[in-house]
Amino acid sequence: MKRFLILSLLSLVGLASFGWAASAREDAVERLQKSADVLKEIMATPDKGIPEEVLDNAKCILVVPNLVKGGFIVGAKHGRGVGSCRTKTGWSAPAFVSVGGGSAGLQIGVEGVDLVMLVMNDAGLQHLLSSKFQVSGEGSAAAGPVGRHASAGTDWKMNSELLTYSRSKGAFAGLTLEGAVIEQDDDSTEAIYGKGMSFRKILLGNVTPPAPAAPFMAALAAASHKAAVSEAKEGEKK
Numbered sequence: 652m653k654r655f656l657i658l659s660l661l662s663l664v665g666l667a668s669f670g671w672a673a674s675a676r677e678d679a680v681e682r683l684q685k686s687a688d689v690l691k692e693i694m695a696t697p698d699k700g701i702p703e704e705v706l707d708n709a710k711c712i713l714v715v716p717n718l719v720k721g722g723f724i725v726g727a728k729h730g731r732g733v734g735s736c737r738t739k740t741g742w743s744a745p746a747f748v749s750v751g752g753g754s755a756g757l758q759i760g761v762e763g764v765d766l767v768m769l770v771m772n773d774a775g776l777q778h779l780l781s782s783k784f785q786v787s788g789e790g791s792a793a794a795g796p797v798g799r800h801a802s803a804g805t806d807w808k809m810n811s812e813l814l815t816y817s818r819s820k821g822a823f824a825g826l827t828l829e830g831a832v833i834e835q836d837d838d839s840t841e842a843i844y845g846k847g848m849s850f851r852k853i854l855l856g857n858v859t860p861p862a863p864a865a866p867f868m869a870a871l872a873a874a875s876h877k878a879a880v881s882e883a884k885e886g887e888k889k
Contacts, residue, residue, distance in 0.1 A: 675842035679747060680863040682839070685716035686733050686745075687870035689765045693818070694874045701767065701816060702800050706875065709814075711736035711770035711779055711854065713833070715750055718766040718817070730766060731836050735871055736776065738856030742871050745864050746853040747839035752785070752831035765818040768833075769795065775812030782850040783834035786813065 693700040706712075715732030729752075733745040750766065770776055775791075778784040786792045795814030835850040843861055844853070852858055860868050 675838050679839040679842050682716065682731060682747075683733060683745060683864055683867045686714040687866040689714050689716050689767065689818070690867075690870040690874050693767065698799050699797065700799075701769070702796055702798055704800065705769065705771075705795060705814065709737075709769040709771060710773070710776050712871065713748055713766075713768040713770075713779075715748070715766040715768075718750060718764050731839065732766070733867060734768075734779070734854065735867075736770070736779070736854045736856070740856065742868065742875070743854050743856040744858045744860040745867055746850050747836035747843070748833055749836045750831055750833055767816040767818075768792075769814045769816075771811055771814055778812060779833070780851045780854060783832065786831045786833065 711734055713732055713734035715730040718730030718732075729750065731747065731749045734748050735742045735745050737743075770779055791811055792813035792815055793811040795816050797816070840848055840850070840853075843863065844858065848858070
């Protein structure tokens with residue numbers, strides 16, 4: 652009887668673990684697709700999106716579909732997404748990230764927005780590769796310029812490690828992420844890549860993109876190609 656109870660308990664634990672793994676994988680795959688959709692929609696409206704030269708110079712890109720922001724008295728932000736960095740052979744396989752944190756200020760209500768972050772220099776890249784950093788003190792972030800081209804007066808090439816954007820109800824604008832913490836999403840990473848896969852290894856291009864990442868990789872390649880071609884044509888005109 653005792654042996655039967657132990658075996659039954661082990662079976663239940665096994666089923667629960669399997670259910671968790673399946674649910675985590677489904678969530679991760681869905682996030683990859685939603686992130687791909689966000690990139691496609693942004694590139695479909697270039698006059699209201701990320702300037703081509705900004706995207707073309709980005710070292711990494713992170714997309715968090717449906718970031719939840721809002722609350723009472725203290726604003727809070729939380730969401731999960733994916734990121735990829737440029738390598739010698741193209742874009743790295745997607746790494747899974749979570750964004751959490753808060754900022755002081757009166758905010759009432761909850762709003763879901765799509766968040767896009769661009770890592771613009773080596774300092775920002777090193778912070779991202781550390782697998783966890785706070786966007787204040789450790790990482791300098793600024794609301795990114797919007798439009799087909801960045802105006803000459805903006806300093807996006809200067810000091811900003813991260814340029815951040817949000818999209819809500821079709822409108823696209825810069826977003827401040829003061830106090831937010833960006834870190835590896837361990838559950839989703841394990842669900843897609845298995846145990847022991849490091850954030851750094853993925854983003855440095857040492858991992859082959861898994862099959863579920865195909866839509867995101869295609870959208871990322873199309874977006875960066877479109878930006879590069881457009882910028883080259885502008886350069887020829889000058």
